[in-house]
Amino acid sequence: MARSVTQPQGRGDARNAPSARRHHRAIDDDGPSSWLFTIPAFFILLLFVFYPFLNTIRLSFTNSRMLIPGHWVGMENYVKLFQSDQFWTALLNSSLYVVCVVPFMLILPLILASLVAKGPKIIGFFRTTYYFPVVLSAVVIGLIWTNLLDSRGLINSIFQSLHWITTPIPFLTDRWLTLFSAMLVTIWEGLGYYMIIYLSALANIDPSLYEAAEIDGAGPIRQFFAITVPGVRSTMTLILFLSSASAFRVFSEVYVLTRGSGGVGGEDITMTMLIQREGTGLSARTGYASAISVVLLIIVGAITVIQQLIVRRGDD
Amino acid sequence: MNHRRKVTVGGVIKYIVLVLVFIFLAGPLIWEISLAFKGPGDNVYAIPQYLIPKTPTVNNFVEAFHRVPMAHYFANTLVVVAINVLGNIIGCSMAGYAFGCLKFRGRGFAHGLFALAMLMPTEGLLVSTFLLVKSMGLTNTLFGVALPGMVGPLNVLLMTNAFAAVPKELIEAGKVDGANKWQRFVHICLPQVKGTITVVGILAFVASYNDFLWPLVALSDDSKYTLTLGLNRLQGTFYTDPRLVAAGACISLIPIIVFFAIFQRYLFEGLQAGGIKG
Known part of the structure; x- marks a missing residue:
């Protein structure tokens, strides 16, 4: 089956397409019954995106619990939140996640993408295996890495048989090592995804640039820094923000690696884990959990707004 | 050369x-x-x-099936996946057609709402979404697990782009032949966007097959557990044998490996278009 439709090549196109047809906007020649087509989509959108968004903000100013609607308490939840050590721990962990994971997501996938962009069949094999982890669930990935990082798991066993260590490294029980282990898992899982985004950017670089550099005697490393990196600059910006937003929201990896406990003493809890812990269950403080949610929405929203501003400025 | x-x-x-x-x-x-x-x-x-x-x-696999009702969890996951794949294909095609092929007042605004929704982190909406699903009486049901993901905003945008690329001459020819906009949708435009429909179906499949946080919150009765929740349970305090956990993980990998092998090319395009982990 030949596909006759050009595929969209990235988020950028999704944003630009409507504006390309702007001159049609004022015309209403298909009539208001056109709206009927959008009903199923709007139903889900309003019910599960915009309503919960507004309700989260409202609830954050109430003392509601799971089974009690509660009443308006003003800023009380936020005051409690900012006095809670657990909140600051979660905010620290999630922020640290962004700071540590994002540089890897920016650089490693680009190197991978330029290594597998073109070449013989075997390169295609590497490309395929590299993006396979992307389709796996974070739970399976978490289970696999729990086995590997266990005090008696493969990695400790290798280190011990090489006599690098005598006692196992507590990858999953130390406060900081647990967080770094989870970051490793996130990176393992994300490399292929960002590699694919870089691959579509690499495809847009004019190959004659590389040929010219070759003639000038520039080696592969020179070419990488002189042509590849500048050529994918806007994609790098995109990945910077995409990976920041998704690193800040991390949940499954930390949850599975710590067996749902958030680490020893809950010291490895992340923002999303805190929302899940405070906001679900019969005695959940839904108002308080909503205040945490609002903080998450504001931070992720700020990341997104900054990204949009930079992308818009780049377009002009 | x-x-x-x-x-x-x-x-x-x-x-x-x-x-x-x-x-x-x-x-x-x-x-x-x-x-x-x-x-x-x-x-x-x-x-x-x-x-x-x-x-x-192969005893570990038998044992994994024995200790945890893997087949049952798998069936539950299939129900959720089926609802989400169908919901996304139908809902996103219809909306995409309206935004991409039809002209009507408010279209730009409506389309903008979907672009905005795409940026919304669902983790921040978790508690309110749970309260809503609970008030609908749908917690602890597979439909309740599937419902919030039935139309993905990103998928609507992908379908819009695909429909916008359908040649205008085809649509005009349909109008001349007297086809109304429903007939033009089904007979003229849909066959032109099959590729993107496949991509959308794949993105919906992978997203709902792998989802963990929402089912974890929405389901408390373990007879309704999806595969990811069941796997997480396999690792719980009862079972400390890594062989069993590995067997369970491998079982859950089989469908996704088969799926990956069949739809690899579309998957690649879907990922490039910004799906799944974004």
Whole structure:
């Protein structure tokens, strides 16, 4: 089956397409019954995106619990939140996640993408295996890495048989090592995804640039820094923000690696884990959990707004 | 232009790097498969460890099925996946057609709402979404698990782009022949966007097959558990045998590997278009 439709090549196109047809906007020649087509989509959108968004903000100013609607308490939840050590721990962990994971997501996938962009069949094999982890669930990935990082798991066993260590490294029980282990898992899982985004950017670089550099005697490393990196600059910006937003929201990896406990003493809890812990269950403080949610929405929203501003400025 | 490949230092380094990355990315999966086949005669905590099982067995898989109702969880997951794939294909095609092919007042605004929704982190909406689903009486139901993901905003945008690329002459010809906009949708435009429909279906499949946080919150009755929740349980305090956990993980990998093999090309496009992990 030949596909006759050009595929969209990235988020950028999704944003630009409507504006390309702007001159049609004022015309209403298909009539208001056109709206009927959008009903199923709007139903889900309003019910599960915009309503919960507004309700989260409202609830954050109430003392509601799971089974009690509660009443308006003003800023009380936020005051409690900012006095809670657990909140600051979660905010620290999630922020640290962004700071540590994002540089890897920016650089490693680009190197991978330029290594597998073109070449013989075997390169295609590497490309395929590299993006396979992307389709796996974070739970399976978490289970696999729990086995590997266990005090008696493969990695400790290798280190011990090489006599690098005598006692196992507590990858999953130390406060900081647990967080770094989870970051490793996130990176393992994300490399292929960002590699694919870089691959579509690499495809847009004019190959004659590389040929010219070759003639000038520039080696592969020179070419990488002189042509590849500048050529994918806007994609790098995109990945910077995409990976920041998704690193800040991390949940499954930390949850599975710590067996749902958030680490020893809950010291490895992340923002999303805190929302899940405070906001679900019969005695959940839904108002308080909503205040945490609002903080998450504001931070992720700020990341997104900054990204949009930079992308818009780049377009002009 | 058949020039022979020269073996260069750079080329050798490139392949060394490629193989090392391969070991890093595929190694854990290969190790897990080996672990799943290790029998009682294998010391899973041996130092040094070894890859090939000395007493290979399929008992771990049988045991995993026995201890945790894997088949039941798998069936639950299939129900959720089916609802989400169908919902996304139908809902996103319809909306995409309206935004991409029809002209009506408010279209730009409506389309903008979907672009805005795409940026919304669902983790921040978790509590309110749960309260809403609970007030609908749908917690602890598979439909309740599937419902919030039935129309993905990103998928609506992908379908809009696909429909916008349908040649205007085709649509005009349909109008001349007297086809109304429903007939033009079904007979003219839909066949033109089959490729994107496949991509959308795949994105919906992978997203709902792998989802963990929302089912974890929405389901408390373990007879309704989806596969990811069941797997997480496999790792729970009762079962400390890594062989069982590995067997369970391998079972859950089989459908996604088959799926990956069949739809690889579309998946690649879907990922490039910004799906799944974004």
